[in-house]
Amino acid sequence: MKIISRSAVVRNVLLFSLLSLGYLHIVYAFHAGKSAVSMPDIIAFLKSNFPLLALTLATIVSVFKCWKLSTYIYGIFTVTVTFHSLTIFFDSFDKVVLVFNLLYVLAAFYLYQLLYLEFSEAIYNPKFNGRDLDKRKVIDGIVLNFGDENIEGFITHLDKTSFFFRAYEKKIGIRGKAKFSLNYLSKEFNISGKVMTQFHDGYGIKVIDSENSAEGDLSWRELYDILIDRGLYSI
Structure with a gap:
């Protein structure tokens, strides 16, 4: 890693x-x-x-x-x-x-x-290795907005303050802050985070709560609570 x-x-x-x-x-x-x-x-x-x-x-x-x-x-x-x-x-x-x-x-x-x-935390525990043929997907349809580039992928592991994002195509040089968007259960989530780790084609993202307060945006904590309450993800 x-x-x-x-x-x-x-x-x-x-x-x-x-x-x-x-x-x-x-x-x-x-x-x-x-x-x-x-x-x-x-x-x-x-x-x-x-x-x-x-x-x-x-x-x-x-x-x-x-x-x-x-x-x-x-x-x-x-x-x-x-x-x-x-x-x-x-x-x-x-x-x-x-x-x-x-x-x-x-x-x-x-x-x-x-x-x-x-x-x-999830950023140090991707829950996959480079030899995995069956990609473990907790949440699919994630779009990472990094500058002028959009990177599509999915989440393999998450917790209250971070998650591990795996891209469909490996990208080089991803670092710094990024914006993630997701439409889940007819709700729009826009989440700011910072790239902390990289493992193969995945990235450990630390959620920045202070930058997720825009009006109308649903936060990472709300998404996390939805997944736990519906039993879609276990701690």
């Missing part, structure tokens, strides 16, 4: 993973009574924690590439950082270190939940 645009959740997890090393260095420096901005101490910290540095790199790469396995790698990484930090606390029983630990654990767990939900 090709990642065209990364969400705020992915970017925040990447930043947090990088800052986790800085957090742990600050805790070490605080415990030892040293300066946290001393370059020799920073280099010595990195050299003495090379396995953790390697795990940090693995976490950043996996999250950046949006691998589903990255949620497990991120979990192992944050648990490892917490273990190192708790070791310092049990060595000194410093209340400041304990507060740092609690704040870090809360932030790490919150981001873990967001990352897990992120990779559960």
